[in-house]
Amino acid sequence: xxxxxxxxxxxxxxxxxxxxxxxxxxxxxxxxxxxxxxxxxxxxxxxxxxxxxxxxxxxxxxxxxxxxxxxxxxxxxxxxxxxxxxxxxxxxxxxxxxxxxxxxxxxxxxxxxxxxxxxxxxxxxxxxxxxxxxxxxxxxxxxxxxxxxxxxxxxxxxxxxxxxxxxxxxxxxxxxxxxxxxxxxxxxxxxxxxxxxxxxxxxxxxxxxxxxxxxxxxxxxxxxxxxxxxxxxxxxxxxxxxxxxxxxxxxxxxxxxxxxxxxxxxxxxxxxxxxxxxxxx
Numbered sequence: 001x002x003x004x005x006x007x008x009x010x011x012x013x014x015x016x017x018x019x020x021x022x023x024x025x026x027x028x029x030x031x032x033x034x035x036x037x038x039x040x041x042x043x044x045x046x047x048x049x050x051x052x053x054x055x056x057x058x059x060x061x062x063x064x065x066x067x068x069x070x071x072x073x074x075x076x077x078x079x080x081x082x083x084x085x086x087x088x089x090x091x092x093x094x095x096x097x098x099x100x101x102x103x104x105x106x107x108x109x110x111x112x113x114x115x116x117x118x119x120x121x122x123x124x125x126x127x128x129x130x131x132x133x134x135x136x137x138x139x140x141x142x143x144x145x146x147x148x149x150x151x152x153x154x155x156x157x158x159x160x161x162x163x164x165x166x167x168x169x170x171x172x173x174x175x176x177x178x179x180x181x182x183x184x185x186x187x188x189x190x191x192x193x194x195x196x197x198x199x200x201x202x203x204x205x206x207x208x209x210x211x212x213x214x215x216x217x218x219x220x221x222x223x224x225x226x227x228x229x230x231x232x233x234x235x236x237x238x239x240x241x242x243x244x245x246x247x248x249x250x251x252x253x254x255x256x257x258x259x260x261x262x263x264x265x266x267x268x269x270x271x272x273x274x275x276x277x278x279x280x281x
Contacts, residue, residue, distance in 0.1 A: 048260050058085040059098055066102060067260035072110045078102050086127070093138055096131035100124040100144040107151060109262075118155045124148035132171070139179035143187050146171030150190075169194065184223030184264070185216035192216070192229065196237060206237040224267040227251025231274055245278040 048067055055063055062081030069075035082099040089095060103124030107117045128145035131138060146168045153160035153168075172194075175187040192212035198204025213230040220226055227247050235244035251271045257264040 054094070058088055059095060062098060062102070066098075066105075069105055069109075070259065070262050075102070075105055075110050079106055091134065093131040093134040093141060096127045096134070097138065097140045097144055100128035100131065100148060101140070103127065104144060104148055104151070107148075114155055118152060121148050121152035121155060125152055132174075137178055139175045139182045139187075142171040142178065143175040143182055146175070146187075147190060165194075180215075180219050185220040185226060188212045188216040188219075189225060189229050192233070196233065206233070209233055209237070222254060224251050224254055224257065224264050224271060227254075228267045228271050228274070231271070235274075235278075241278055245275065248274045248278070 048063070054060065059082070062078045062085060065074045065078035065081055069078060079099070079102040082095065082102050085095045086092070086099050101124075103120045107120045107124070111117050111120060125145060125148035128141050128143075128148055131141035132145050135141060149164050149171075150161070150168045153164045169191070172187045172191050175182060176191070180188065189212070192209040195204040195212060196206055196209040210230070210233060213226060213233060216223070216226040217230065227250055231244040231248040231251070234240040234247060248271045252268065252275065254268075256268065259265065
């Protein structure tokens with residue numbers, strides 16, 4: 001052994017550590033890209049559509065501001081309005097998950113600094129966890145608890161992601177069981193991104209990721225994001241250009257989402273770009 005060369009077991013441990021860091025770094029990106037969309041138009045109930053029980057009560061002004069969240073100022077107003085509703089009744093799990101939803105959006109689309117994002121994702125996670133404890137059968141509560149925790153972990157570092165992953169996966173499974181259509185099958189999209197980067201021995205794999213996305217399209221065929229995610233997976237992980245093009249074109253046959261569905265509208269733009277890219281070659 002040359003002087004200064006680490007023992008074989010030390011080199012093996014180092015390689016394993018490096019692979020783990022690379023895996024978690026990939027997972028961080030996947031979780032960020034798969035975070036929940038706007039509460040997309042559901043086959044059961046359109047959560048952003050006018051609902052007298054919600055829109056004529058304390059949550060009404062916040063819900064309207066959230067529909068207009070493309071404007072960052074309105075996104076901030078929705079947060080403040082939902083916060084006021086929670087202050088009026090801290091036991092209301094519906095108000096809690098609305099505020100957690102607003103936290104998610106601010107962290108993803110509005111706030112610029114790591115400290116702001118850490119704070120708001122941590123708040124969103126805490127709120128949604130509380131909501132899920134108050135109503136264990138609340139699909140939005142579990143969805144937002146899992147995703148806010150994942151995004152908070154992303155801001156904190158790889159070990160927070162690893163330690164929090166079992167809880168994130170628990171909440172996503174629970175949300176899927178309770179209402180798989182929620183947020184346009186958002187829980188299945190996030191689960192697919194996690195499966196895509198985890199090895200099979202950790203419960204992942206690209207085939208499992210594909211199954212999740214095909215299931216998402218089955219139960220939420222109206223959501224452009226499901227087609228965008230599947231087309232990208234087929235292209236990048238399977239090298240299936242024809243399949244990716246077919247799925248992307250299928251997504252573009254859907255009715256155009258309304259402007260309140262910010263992420264869904266952006267998905268249509270990305271699908272158009274993907275089709276243009278694939279048809280050139």
